[in-house]
Amino acid sequence: MSSKFDSYQKRRLRSSYFSVVISIALVLFMAGVLGLILLKSGSLANQLKEEVAVTLYLKDDVSKEQIENLRESLLKEDFTRQIVFISKEEAAKFYSKDLGEDFVSYLGTNPLKNSIDIYLKADFVAPEKVKEISDRFQKNAFVFEVSYDDILVNSLTKNIRKISFWLLIACAFFGLIAILLINSSIRLSIYSKRFNIKTMQMVGATKSFIRRPFIWDGIRLGMLGALLALGGLAVAIYFIDQKISSLQLLTDYLTLTYLGLGVVAVAFIITWLSTFFATQRFLNLQTDELYY
Structure with missing residues (x-):
């Protein structure tokens, strides 16, 4: 029992x-x-943040050597994850493909500019930080204009x-x-x-x-x-x-x-x-x- x-x-x-x-x-x-x-x-x-890019449109009189020096200096920056250089000729091909016609032949000149896309590290993708970076490069002697999607950065x-x-x-x-x-x-x-x-x-x-x-x-x-x-x-x-x-x-x-x-x-x-x-x-x- x-x-x-x-x-x-x-x-x-x-x-x-x-x-x-x-x-x-x-x-x-x-x-x-x-x-x-x-x-x-x-x-x-x-x-998602690292897909945000700040684009630097360069002045027409900037030489290839100056562009290369600018690229090297950008790679050393803390906020840079990746940079992509797009020449005005490459940009024209992209736009022509999108438009379905060769606008350069029509205009007789290429109005586009050489550009550098700076893809930022995630920690730097915030409205105030991106604006600070944009303002800084707007004063650069080689840069004609700085562009980024402000609405996207804020929404993100x-x-x-x-x-x-x-x-x-x-x-x-x-x-x-x-x-x-x-x-x-x-x-x-x-x-x-x-x-x-x-x-x-x-x-x-x-x-x-x-x-x-x-x-x-x-x-x-x-x-x-x-x-x-x-x-x-x-x-x-x-x-x-x-x-x-x-x-x-x-x-x-x-x-x-x-x-x-x-x-x-x-x-x-x-x-x-x-x-x-x-x-x-x-x-x-x-x-x-x-x-x-």
């Missing part, structure tokens, strides 16, 4: 552990998906800030839910052993001695849940990359590293704290309070 009861208790314990691990894994999976969106949104925002900056703000709010909200759900799962697991905790305390075991195995059990369950969550995220990331290859999820090792470490860290911290406070609560209860 005793062996049957022991077997029943072990099955209940395994079932309890299994449900806790699955609960933790599901919560961490959802948190990981949100973390991936947050991390990747920053990368996508930077990619405003929308990215707005989206980032709401993403942070959503991640904070779901992060709080994740903490509460994992905490509840751990507390239920500890609740089933509350009499064991009180028995150990009554025979003279210290609080730290009693807490230690429970904390290690909680952390172990958290790590198992984290491994399952990471497995689910790996499958999800693989299929997303197959469908939307432009995101380059599988080759973005930095984002994947941050995501993996974040999931493991969240699992460790939440399960450790939840187990600590749950055991502490039952340690502080009187024996007759355990039944309520």
